[in-house]
Amino acid sequence: MATLPTVHILFENPAWNPPLLDALEAEGFPYELHYLVDGVLDPSTEPPEGIWINRVSPSSHTRDHGHTVTMAREILFWLELHGRRVINGLRAFEFEMSKLRQDLILRKYGILTPRTVLAVGTKNLVEQAQTFDGPFITKHNQGGKGLGIHLFYNADQLEAFLASGEFDAGPDGKVILQQYIQPPEPYITRVELVGDRFLFAMRSRTDEGFQLCPSDACQVPASNPDVCPIDGEDSDSVGVSTKFSQSPITADDELVIKMLRMIAAEGIEVAGIEFVQGADGLRYTYDINGTTNYSGVLGKQTGIDGMREVVRYIKHHVVPQLAGLRAA
Ligand SMILES: Nc1ncnc2c1ncn2[C@@H]1O[C@H](COP(=O)(O)OP(=O)(O)O)[C@@H](O)[C@H]1O
Numbered sequence: 395m396a397t398l399p400t401v402h403i404l405f406e407n408p409a410w411n412p413p414l415l416d417a418l419e420a421e422g423f424p425y426e427l428h429y430l431v432d433g434v435l436d437p438s439t440e441p442p443e444g445i446w447i448n449r450v451s452p453s454s455h456t457r458d459h460g461h462t463v464t465m466a467r468e469i470l471f472w473l474e475l476h477g478r479r480v481i482n483g484l485r486a487f488e489f490e491m492s493k494l495r496q497d498l499i500l501r502k503y504g505i506l507t508p509r510t511v512l513a514v515g516t517k518n519l520v521e522q523a524q525t526f527d528g529p530f531i532t533k534h535n536q537g538g539k540g541l542g543i544h545l546f547y548n549a550d551q552l553e554a555f556l557a558s559g560e561f562d563a564g565p566d567g568k569v570i571l572q573q574y575i576q577p578p579e580p581y582i583t584r585v586e587l588v589g590d591r592f593l594f595a596m597r598s599r600t601d602e603g604f605q606l607c608p609s610d611a612c613q614v615p616a617s618n619p620d621v622c623p624i625d626g627e628d629s630d631s632v633g634v635s636t637k638f639s640q641s642p643i644t645a646d647d648e649l650v651i652k653m654l655r656m657i658a659a660e661g662i663e664v665a666g667i668e669f670v671q672g673a674d675g676l677r678y679t680y681d682i683n684g685t686t687n688y689s690g691v692l693g694k695q696t697g698i699d700g701m702r703e704v705v706r707y708i709k710h711h712v713v714p715q716l717a718g719l720r721a722a
């Protein structure tokens with residue numbers, strides 16, 4: 395068997411690496427880690443050969459890495475200009491960095507979303523808030539781990555909050571106002587997709603707040619600055635996931651089919667897409683995660699190791715594709 399190409403991992407949060415590295419080792423891939431917090435890029439140089447995977451998260455700035463996202467944009471451009479194969483490359487990255495753009499593509503593929511508006515500036519925020527009939531939430535356009543999420547019942551409440559000086563408009567001042575969909579059952583569903591495949595869907599309990607990263611590394615107290623500050627463990631003492639459970643959704647679900655069509659057409663190869671079911675029975679989709687993480691506890695229960703599936707996708711789809719390109 396021919397030797398496998400090196401997989402280059404562009405990352406910012408080391409806590410999320412172990413499941414990916416384990417999977418790469420298990421499938422026999424050599425890999426190189428590229429820690430992206432600041433750096434240098436000389437355009438006269440060429441990127442190393444191999445397959446690249448982008449694992450840079452929109453929440454990097456909350457781990458004191460305020461320059462990661464801007465540097466990642468340049469590096470991804472450089473990689474793609476040189477024809478490097480990047481999994482979740484620049485186009486996918488720009489979707490992950492903007493909830494507005496996520497809403498635009500979801501709608502383009504006929505996927506129902508909560509009413510969503512982007513606003514910059516206090517005056518615009520208040521004016522737009524007045525156009526919502528019921529409760530709404532604010533979010534950072536460059537989101538991740540529930541950043542900037544607050545629930546309001548009317549525009550006056552938002553105005554008072556803005557006046558208090560406690561409001562954080564996020565890394566670039568772009569704020570999303572979004573219709574709040576109150577789930578009758580306290581969970582959201584996250585659909586995990588890789589390439590043209592549905593892996594599984596997961597329910598996440600929402601009764602503990604808005605921060606729902608499934609990574610095992612994020613199920614620890616906020617005292618560790620390198621991980622998502624979700625309070626509470628994901629598992630009870632016998633290792634059964636209490637926060638995450640498998641959803642009954644299957645690959646032939648109409649919503650899953652639309653999501654797969656969307657990611658294929660828009661250049662997203664690895665995605666965890668979230669929806670919430672409202673009291674009207676409709677499913678509203680609101681978040682596309684490219685730097686998706688998988689709950690190891692749930693993986694043990696379902697027998698599906700998400701990262702292993704990502705690496706198998708690289709092995710069985712991306713590697714042959716590259717070999718085909720070279721041969722042509
Ligand atoms: N429109 C909405 N209606 C009800 N709950 C929502 C809505 N949008 C987000 N949430 C809740 O907040 C969580 C975080 O929001 P999300 O848009 O996924 O941001 P992030 O990118 O930070 O994960 C969601 O998983 C869900 O529980």
Ligand SMILES: [Mg+2]
Binds near residue numbers: 539668
């Ligand atoms: Mg989310």
